[in-house]
Amino acid sequence: MNSSVQQEGETDWxxxxxxxxxxxxxxxYEKYSDWLLKYGLSVSxxxxxVQDSVQELFIQIWNRRENLTVPQSVKYYLMASLRRIILKxxxxxxxxxxxxxxxxLSLEHHHLLDFEEIEESNAHKLQAxxxxxxxxxxxxxxxxxxxxxxxxxxxxxxxxxxxVLRNTIHRAIKTLRQTFINNIxxxxxxxxxxxx
Amino acid sequence: MNYLHFNxxxxxxxxxxxxxxxxxDLESESFWQNWLAExxxxxxxxxxxxxxxxxxxFGETWSPTERAAMWxxxxxxxxxxxxxxxPVVPLGRESALSRPMWQRFGWMAAASIAVLLVSFGLxxxxxxxxxxxxxxxxxxxxxxxxxxxxxxxxxxxxxLSNDFLEQSTREVWIExxxxxxxxxxxxxxxxxxxxxxxxxxxxxxxxxxxNVINRREKVDVALEHGSVKVIDEQNETNTVLxxxxxxxxxxxxxxxxxxxxxxxxxxxxxxxxxxLFKQKxxxxxxxxxxxxxxxxxxxxxxxxxxxxxxxxxxxxSAEIFFDKLAKMYPIDIHKDxxxxxxx
Numbered sequence: 355m356n357s358s359v360q361q362e363g364e365t366d367w368x369x370x371x372x373x374x375x376x377x378x379x380x381x382x383y384e385k386y387s388d389w390l391l392k393y394g395l396s397v398s399x400x401x402x403x404v405q406d407s408v409q410e411l412f413i414q415i416w417n418r419r420e421n422l423t424v425p426q427s428v429k430y431y432l433m434a435s436l437r438r439i440i441l442k443x444x445x446x447x448x449x450x451x452x453x454x455x456x457x458x459l460s461l462e463h464h465h466l467l468d469f470e471e472i473e474e475s476n477a478h479k480l481q482a483x484x485x486x487x488x489x490x491x492x493x494x495x496x497x498x499x500x501x502x503x504x505x506x507x508x509x510x511x512x513x514x515x516x517x518v519l520r521n522t523i524h525r526a527i528k529t530l531r532q533t534f535i536n537n538i539x540x541x542x543x544x545x546x547x548x549x550x
Numbered sequence: 551m552n553y554l555h556f557n558x559x560x561x562x563x564x565x566x567x568x569x570x571x572x573x574x575d576l577e578s579e580s581f582w583q584n585w586l587a588e589x590x591x592x593x594x595x596x597x598x599x600x601x602x603x604x605x606x607x608f609g610e611t612w613s614p615t616e617r618a619a620m621w622x623x624x625x626x627x628x629x630x631x632x633x634x635x636x637p638v639v640p641l642g643r644e645s646a647l648s649r650p651m652w653q654r655f656g657w658m659a660a661a662s663i664a665v666l667l668v669s670f671g672l673x674x675x676x677x678x679x680x681x682x683x684x685x686x687x688x689x690x691x692x693x694x695x696x697x698x699x700x701x702x703x704x705x706x707x708x709x710l711s712n713d714f715l716e717q718s719t720r721e722v723w724i725e726x727x728x729x730x731x732x733x734x735x736x737x738x739x740x741x742x743x744x745x746x747x748x749x750x751x752x753x754x755x756x757x758x759x760x761n762v763i764n765r766r767e768k769v770d771v772a773l774e775h776g777s778v779k780v781i782d783e784q785n786e787t788n789t790v791l792x793x794x795x796x797x798x799x800x801x802x803x804x805x806x807x808x809x810x811x812x813x814x815x816x817x818x819x820x821x822x823x824x825x826l827f828k829q830k831x832x833x834x835x836x837x838x839x840x841x842x843x844x845x846x847x848x849x850x851x852x853x854x855x856x857x858x859x860x861x862x863x864x865x866x867s868a869e870i871f872f873d874k875l876a877k878m879y880p881i882d883i884h885k886d887x888x889x890x891x892x893x
Contacts, residue, residue, distance in 0.1 A: 416629075417629070480602075480607075520563070523563050524559065
């Protein structure tokens with residue numbers, strides 16, 4: 355699952371893309387557009403900006419395909435390129451668009467009946483709490499805990515140094531734990547029974 | 551590392567601990583199992599940290615509509631030189647996405663077009679714009695070459711130049727009422743603005759969805775999402791920047807631009823074939839019936855003119871509206887030929 359390792363078959367698809375096959379671009383779009391949304395929102399929590407940037411990413415790849423080589427990992431290449439596009443836009447302050455929250459992160463309370471529902475509800479709340487973190491922390495949390503990149507890979511991608519990275523993770527975790535400490539206590543008896 | 555005094559966040563921040571939870575590799579697995587066996591009192595703390603690390607996930611996905619719309623925008627921006635073949639394609643007919651003939655002969659075609667332009671320069675001006683019109687009671691969705699969608703309400707007209715996509719700005723003209731869902735477009739890294747002209751107002755867009763009414767000299771722009779700038783062409787200092795769920799209206803040429811918050815559904819429900827109005831006077835409703843259906847409504851009792859009404863009716867059946875009106879309010883309605891009289 356690691357983004358720095360090439361997924362099976364992707365080199366072939368990439369070569370077809372470089373050769374001008376639209377299907378190959380569609381293949382990568384189908385495979386990675388949702389994942390790029392998750393990552394993009396971690397870089398800047400603005401769905402419209404991410405939508406723009408994902409479009410621009412695929413347009414750029416196609417229109418510049420004659421100058422491209424085969425990346426070591428397509429996923430990592432897409433990630434680094436999307437990041438560059440988003441940050442370019444953020445920096446240029448061309449943001450005239452609004453920020454609106456994703457409705458998959460609804461915080462609706464339900465009457466909970468069993469452990470699975472508590473667990474599921476807490477996972478949703480945790481997602482919402484992550485999306486409330488400052489952008490840099492969101493991105494680091496995404497890269498480390500969701501994408502499972504090593505600290506070294508994260509420093510390569512983001513340019514952050516190791517100590518700053520560690521501190522950023524610590525601050526993010528601290529905020530998440532403070533949001534969750536009561537919930538975790540609540541479900542802990544179930545958790546212990548099931549997993550230890 | 552002495553883990554004995556670690557709390558939840560210390561564990562969750564520790565790289566070796568993360569490795570155990572995220573990767574379950576042999577080294578971390580045996581270390582943490584042994585450590586927990588030696589320090590059973592730390593289990594609750596460890597379990598909480600473990601829950602936190604392994605529950606972190608991200609659930610957002612594109613909706614199928616977003617996914618398809620984005621792909622259309624991507625395709626519309628691929629190989630810009632080939633895209634002037636069909637500037638406007640009515641929705642429902644798929645535009646040919648791969649055009650091998652154009653890819654092969656694109657350059658030659660462009661050259662012959664240039665020759666044609668030179669030879670028929672005078673005639674060119676007559677067919678350089680394209681007009682799409684709807685009749686009374688008709689509604690139509692138009693897909694533009696850049697991936698934008700325009701939904702025209704009844705009795706409305708959209709104009710755009712045939713080389714719409716080749717210009718440094720995308721410009722269209724609207725009379726009547728239309729809902730615009732504008733696709734973002736980038737050429738060589740810079741965004742191509744989309745401009746709607748409505749009477750003497752200019753609406754500048756980057757990528758957004760909004761409703762425009764341009765009838766009876768009155769223009770009304772309501773924004774669903776994104777951002778637009780509305781400029782009075784006759785006084786360019788007269789501008790308004792709209793945020794979602796705001797509208798701006800100008801009651802007549804040169805009148806001030808008035809901004810106010812709105813329920814955006816009130817302005818967009820017609821697209822779903824529901825005509826919705828709230829607190830509208832009978833005079834306004836009569837105008838609307840004339841504009842959308844060419845139905846004449848005569849208010850015989852002057853006292854009724856300023857009465858306001860709130861109701862809705864299906865867009866394809868204006869008659870239902872009169873039935874509803876007669877049932878809800880003490881109004882006497884009779885139809886005389888094509889004219890409805892209200893008393």
